[in-house]
Amino acid sequence: MPPRRHQSSTLVGPGWQVPGIGRLxxxxxxxxxxEQVDVDWPPMRRATDWHRAWRWKDLTVGKSETFAIVDPxxxxxxxxxxxxxxxxxxxxxxxxxxxxxxxAPGARGQEVGVFLFFLIxxxxxEAGAQGIVLGTWPVLRRxxxxxGGVERRPRGWNLEANLVPFTFDKATxxxxxxxxxxxxxxxxxxxxx
Numbered sequence: 001m002p003p004r005r006h007q008s009s010t011l012v013g014p015g016w017q018v019p020g021i022g023r024l025x026x027x028x029x030x031x032x033x034x035e036q037v038d039v040d041w042p043p044m045r046r047a048t049d050w051h052r053a054w055r056w057k058d059l060t061v062g063k064s065e066t067f068a069i070v071d072p073x074x075x076x077x078x079x080x081x082x083x084x085x086x087x088x089x090x091x092x093x094x095x096x097x098x099x100x101x102x103x104a105p106g107a108r109g110q111e112v113g114v115f116l117f118f119l120i121x122x123x124x125x126e127a128g129a130q131g132i133v134l135g136t137w138p139v140l141r142r143x144x145x146x147x148g149g150v151e152r153r154p155r156g157w158n159l160e161a162n163l164v165p166f167t168f169d170k171a172t173x174x175x176x177x178x179x180x181x182x183x184x185x186x187x188x189x190x191x192x193x
Contacts (some may be wrong), residue, residue: 009126011067011119015185018115021107022071023185026119029068029076034060037068037076037104044105050137051102059100067123069116078103078116087129090156095133095167096124115183117147121168121176130170135163148172 015025027033034056045052056079060066064085069078080101087094098120103113124132133154136144141151144166153165168176 009065009067009123011123011126016115016180016183017185018111018183020111021077021115024069024071024077024112024115027068027070027074029066029070029079031057033068033070033074033076034066034079037079041102041105046105054100054102056100056102063099067119069112069119076104077107077112080116080120087124087127088133088157090133090154092154092156093130094128095131095154095157096120096127096129097133101134113143114147115180118176118180118183121173122180124168125170125173125177129173132166132168132173133157134166135159136166137162138164140164148175 009026011026012028013025015023018024029037037056042052042055060081063081063083066079066081068076068080070076078101080098082097083099084097087096101116101120103116107113120132131154132149134144141164145151147168149166149168149172151164152167153159154167157165159165
């Protein structure tokens with residue numbers, strides 16, 4: 001059974017010019033695209049990757065929304081999903097919760113991961129969130145700190161003991177959304193930008 005996807009997002013459709021990468025866009029991936037990710041990505045993951053056994057077909061089942069970044073050939077370069085159709089209510093406010101996210105192993109260390117998180121920030125604001133909460137592996141601490149995240153768990157939010165809690169406040173989300181807006185493709189050739 002295909003995953004349920006939230007279709008009412010302004011992120012789906014437009015394109016962005018990502019420095020060093022080229023034109024990318026956001027889609028609600030088809031089951032065929034998700035299955036292709038499950039064929040292509042696992043052999044390229046490192047033996048030390050905590051998520052080596054992830055299968056996106058399983059991760060996206062029952063999720064309220066699943067989004068992917070694709071290049072001009074419709075190859076998936078990044079993906080995320082959320083089980084919640086709206087932000088979760090915690091004592092400190094409303095928070096968007098990306099349950100799973102991953103960049104294609106071949107695109108790690110490039111701008112794709114940053115771009116993926118810019119999109120997640122924009123999606124959080126679009127959904128009416130005042131912040132983002134996520135749990136990540138210790139090895140990604142610097143990445144999320146570099147994006148403005150704070151290593152803390154908001155009151156009322158639980159996560160697995162082996163994960164590091166990160167919170168992004170609304171001001172940070174707005175800064176990330178502004179950075180995304182600067183990449184928006186207005187139909188010009190990348191050399192004209």
